Amino acid sequence: MGFELLTSSEMKRAEQLAGDAGLSGAVLMERAGYAVARSVQSVVQTGGNILVVCGPGNNGGDGFVAGQILSDRGYNVELVFLAFLENLVGEALSAALSWQGPIVSAEQANILDTDIVVDGLFGSGLSRDIVGENRILIERINASGKRVVAIDVPSGVDSDTGQVRGISIRATRTVTFFRQRPGHFLYPGKVQCGDIEVADIGISDTCLSLINPKTSLNMPELWPNALLPPREDGHKYSRGHLVVVSGGIENTGAARLAADAALRVGAGLVTVASPSDALAINAAALTDVMVRRSDGVDGLVALIGDQRRNAFVIGPGNGVGSVTRGRVRVALEAQRALVLDADALTSFEGRLDELSGFIDQQHQNLVVATPHEGEFVRLFRSKTEIISLDSRIERVSAAASFLGIVFVLKGPDTLVAAPDGRVVINTNGTPWLATAGSGDVLSGIIGGLLAQRCDAFTAASAGVWLHAEAGRQIGPGLAARDLADGLKQILGRLQSV
Secondary structure: OOOEEOOHHHHHHHHHHHHHOOOOHHHHHHHHHHHHHHHHHOOOOOOOEEEEEEOOOHHHHHHHHHHHHHHHOOOEEEEEEOOOHHHOOHHHHHHHHHOOOOEEOOOOOOOOOOOEEEEEOOOOOOOOOOOHHHHHHHHHHHHHOOEEEEEOOOOOEOOOOOOEOOOOOOOOEEEEEOOEOHHHOOOOHHHHHOEEEEEOOOOOHHHHHHHOOOEEEOOHHHOOOOOOOOOOOOOHHHHOEEEEEOOOOOOOHHHHHHHHHHHHOOOOEEEEEEOHHHHHHHHHHOOOOEEEEOOHHHHHHHHHOOOOOOEEEEOOOOOOOHHHHHHHHHHHHOOOEEEEOOHHHHOOOOOHHHHHHHOOHHHHHOEEEOOOHHHHHHHOOOOHHHHOOOOHHHHHHHHHHHHOOEEEEOOOOOEEEOOOOOEEEOOOOOHHHOOOOHHHHHHHHHHHHHHOOOOHHHHHHHHHHHHHHHHHHHOOOOOHHHHHHHHHHHHHHHHOO
């Protein structure tokens, strides 16, 4: 299974290219139907009762094919068709005409006595809310608690965005074809899909180079050079020197969490830039991490003067206001690798154009912003054309393009977007990460990778995955301070491959 994710339009293009290579739409539909039938047979014994629900498009055509195959193999198949034959064209019409069994109305559907429902109502590309008899039927299916195998995506789930169009089928399993869709992994659609099975229907992987999909699953295969072991002839400075800016005496913990994580992920040196009033507490709490006095904007300017300090994390616990904005400005002017998180982003609420003015083309491989949804909305409050977009992928992509830097939009389906349109969806997250300080650790991991000269998109993608994997490994009882230690085993496993 590939890591590329195809939008509905990209999947149509893949089918067109398959057709150009001699693989007809009828053959693709037949193979899709066989894949669905096999999936049903894996969980229901021959002679079982199957309800197949078909809609007006190719998704319904797949359902007709699957229903006929299951009927031929000894299953008792009842089929509901919520459309009119005269509205069908091409392969979908041929599939419907090939069905040899009875067709019942939605009201006649015997849902309670069925062993499994095959959902072929609506597939990829659904652009309207489900209403009327379609909605009523979906409500009945969901209320029945019966197992459901959905074709392509559960009916009602937008395959590009994961949004639910009014209502959606809750599937036990989703059978999709060639490649998965973004909506399989974006909430709330993700929870509607159940287990996802990707069926090979004969479309060649070679078409991907022509389609050039921009969205992928986040996995180590995407960033094979991000976590290389140190060179034999290396030294601590060759592994980079990260500076994490600390808040005042009441807000020091965030910077220390980030600093510890950066050191654990492989940065050669890490320094906490501490205001004078917090110097003693930071120094007493840190052993492997250095501490340097840094008051206000001028204090950071002094630290940036040492060119070996090649990466910075600004924001966690720093406070909102002109000092934090000034620190961001000097770091950007110095063309250093930089993570902007928390207060560094909120400090530019209502001042987005000011932040944009500090950023040029050189920063697209150097700077990562890591907002959660609330920070994202505050930062882009003046850009309603961005925050009003329905799709999280579209929002984060628009943000990355507007500012020309990499964005991490945190959440249960964390996204990483580059200015050039690339997006990865992270899928190994865990709700145990929803705890105070977790985001500070993520900033430190990304900062540590930036210090080791990873480009911004690679550092962000790898950092998000490592952070989530550490959270999954720790699980119940997780506190943010556990995450840095949790990285050691994960890094050892990846670097030994």
